[in-house]
Amino acid sequence: MKNIFITTAIALLLFNCKSDKKHEFIEPVEEIVADTILVEEIDEKPIIDTIMKIEEVTEKPKKQNIKAASKPKEPFKNYLIESDIKITPIKHGTLVIDYNGTTIYVDPVGGIDAFNQHKAPNFILITDIHGDHLSVETLNAVNTGNTIIIGPKAVKEKLPQSLQKNFTTLFSGLSRSFSTSKMALEVEGIPMYNLREEAKQYHPKGRGLGYVISMNNKRIYISGDTEDIFEMRQLKNIDIALVCMNLPYTMTVESAASAVLDFKPKKVLPYHYKGTNGFSNVSRFKTLVNKGNNQIKVVQLNWYEGS
Incomplete structure (x- = not known):
């Protein structure tokens, strides 16, 4: 009611x-x-x-708790681009540098198939006579009539006459200037050798060469097979450094990190880091470098298939 x-x-x-x-x-x-x-x-x-x-x-309707969609993770790019200079790892100590239509091969090995994604080289740099740096078969496959091959005297002596025609011998502490219609290139020879008595047989002083190449106002250091030698520690104004680290042939990650902290490149790429007992601990290398100087950027690229 x-x-x-x-x-x-x-x-x-x-x-x-x-x-x-x-x-x-x-x-x-x-x-x-x-x-x-x-x-x-x-x-x-x-x-x-x-x-x-x-x-x-x-x-006052209740607000819906809608989470913002997370951005998709960018795919890993296995190269470094710095000031329009592109550095691409091939394997171990082999790499390709591209800038403004000019292509440089460093220690080309692995046959023609290893370079099927790259243009024929305008320049080839060779650091030493060992098979992981010098391959006459690969040089014959990638060499063109306009290619300039640069290396130490010991390398030239290992080449057939057909490849010596375009060869420029470089010596430690000296530099040579080259140019194309699109760019100027300066290449300086840097010593590379072992310090430890038990390793001097691998890379005696005076045989091989590392390089500092200058292009587009950038200086790129390529160590070749070496230990943390005085000449490396005295380098100046390096924008990008490629530094080796593998035993028993070159040096430990600790020695490599110590040298890098001395010459202070803006960026450093660990390369040539596989030895007789597998891969060197490049993560530890990065930790040591960043702990000593967090302004140096360590760039880890993939130099070995499946690694």
């Missing part, structure tokens, strides 16, 4: 609010009083609470 009376009271109140005053309906006094008494007897709190809840939902 109470519900009936409440409904009646609400309906009458709504009707009275909406009706025009000219047509205002006046109920008999007895009926109004009776309805009023009945409404007063009802607990109004549940009704008010319900109305307030309805208003809250209507006026």
